Amino acid sequence: MPKLSVIIPCYFNEENIPITVRELVANEARFPAEVAFEYVLVDDGSRDQTLRALLAARAQYPDRIRVVELVSNVGSYNAIVAGMAHATGDCMAVITADMQDPPELMVPMYAHWLNGFKLVIGNRQDREETGLAKTFAETFHWLMKHLALSNIPDGGFDFVFFDRQVADEVLKMHERNSNVFYLMMWLGYPYVNIPYVRRKRTVGKSRWTLQKKIKLFIDSLLSFSYFPIRAISVVGLLLGLAALLFGLYVIALKIFAPQGPTGWTTLMVVVLFVSAFQMIALGVIGEYVWRGLDASRSRPLYVVKQTHDATTGQ
Structure with missing residues (x-):
């Protein structure tokens, strides 16, 4: 019986957690009956009531939710690595806690995994977001594609579905100041790209500041490009x-x-x-x-x- 581990990094997401968990559990009905689920929710040093919301969700679904509490904020990518280290599934998915990425997309991702693909990417074909955030994201991924990794899809991605083997390879690298999703691409596995439109955030406030975006760009460029x-x-x-x-x-x-x-x-x-x-x-x-x-x-x-x-x- 295949087991799917869904990894969700959480940082100041106390309002999102009940909605996110409800949608993820409801999404299980779209999968074949033989699939087992595990949700690894990583509290990335939040200073609000995120941990309390996570523990409440675990109490509601104790058989499938695992909460990993980090000592301090280390960034979403390191939190994802922590989730990968604690996940026990045969395959894994990474999705954001604000539900901007559609969880139903994991169903065709899982089908591609069954067909032998070890990496499936949810590619942001477009965004419901507007203004500076959209412009920065599009510019960032265009530069990374043309200056660093030519095999990444247009529009960028941070919604991925991957095999246990991919997770093990990433964990062995112990890469610092990098981009965990680009590390998966760097490994060179053939992948399937599924385009979708990223939703606009409706609950809570994003903590993805301009300073963090600039640091991510510098880290990604220096890690994957000369x-x-x-x-x-x-x-x-x-x-x-x-x-x-x-x-x-x-x-x-x-x-x-x-x-x-x-x-x-x-x-x-x-x-x-x-x-x-x-x-x-x-x-x-x-x-x-x-x-x-x-x-x-x-x-x-x-x-x-x-x-x-x-x-x-x-």
Whole structure:
């Protein structure tokens, strides 16, 4: 009997939990009768009543809900990794706690898994969201597709269905400051892409701030692309060529027009421009060096405070 583990990272989702659990349990009726379900809800250090809502849901469905309580907020991707480590299913799905992704999409995902695909992606063909959030998301995924991972679908994704083997491979990597969904793509398994329209959030307030989005973009780009380093090399080469040409111009000017203009303004512009480029280059290289240092320290991605499930009875 196949077992499906649904992993839901939760952060300030106290209003969403009752709705999310109700919809997920109702969605079970769409699956074949032989499928067993497990819901791994990870409290990512929420400081509201999210944990209380999760424990109430576990009390309602003690046979299928497992709550993983983290000590502090480590980010949704690390929370997903924690959920994967505690999931026991033959296959797994990751879905958000705000129900912007349709749970019924897991039914065709499961069918593709039965047909042998170890990775099935719910691809955001469009969004009901508008404004800056939609523009940022579309720009982010366009840049990642063209600068890092060319095999990712257009529009981006964070609704995935995958085999136990994929989860084990991701857990073995212990990747830091990365994107867990892009790690699944990087593994290279053939996948099926199912397009859908992402719903607009109707309950609660998103904690996915602009600062977190920018950090995710930097982490994803540096983890999967050599473009920043290559760009520094190319710009440095062009600046070196420009410096050579300017040097020849200055020498010729000194020889053929010794009384000509000294070029103070031009020289200052060049010095300031090159200095600015050097500082940017050092910043980019510093990002890579810091990530190397962070990985070498081997600190855990997350710390589990307590698990609440039927097995332990806690």
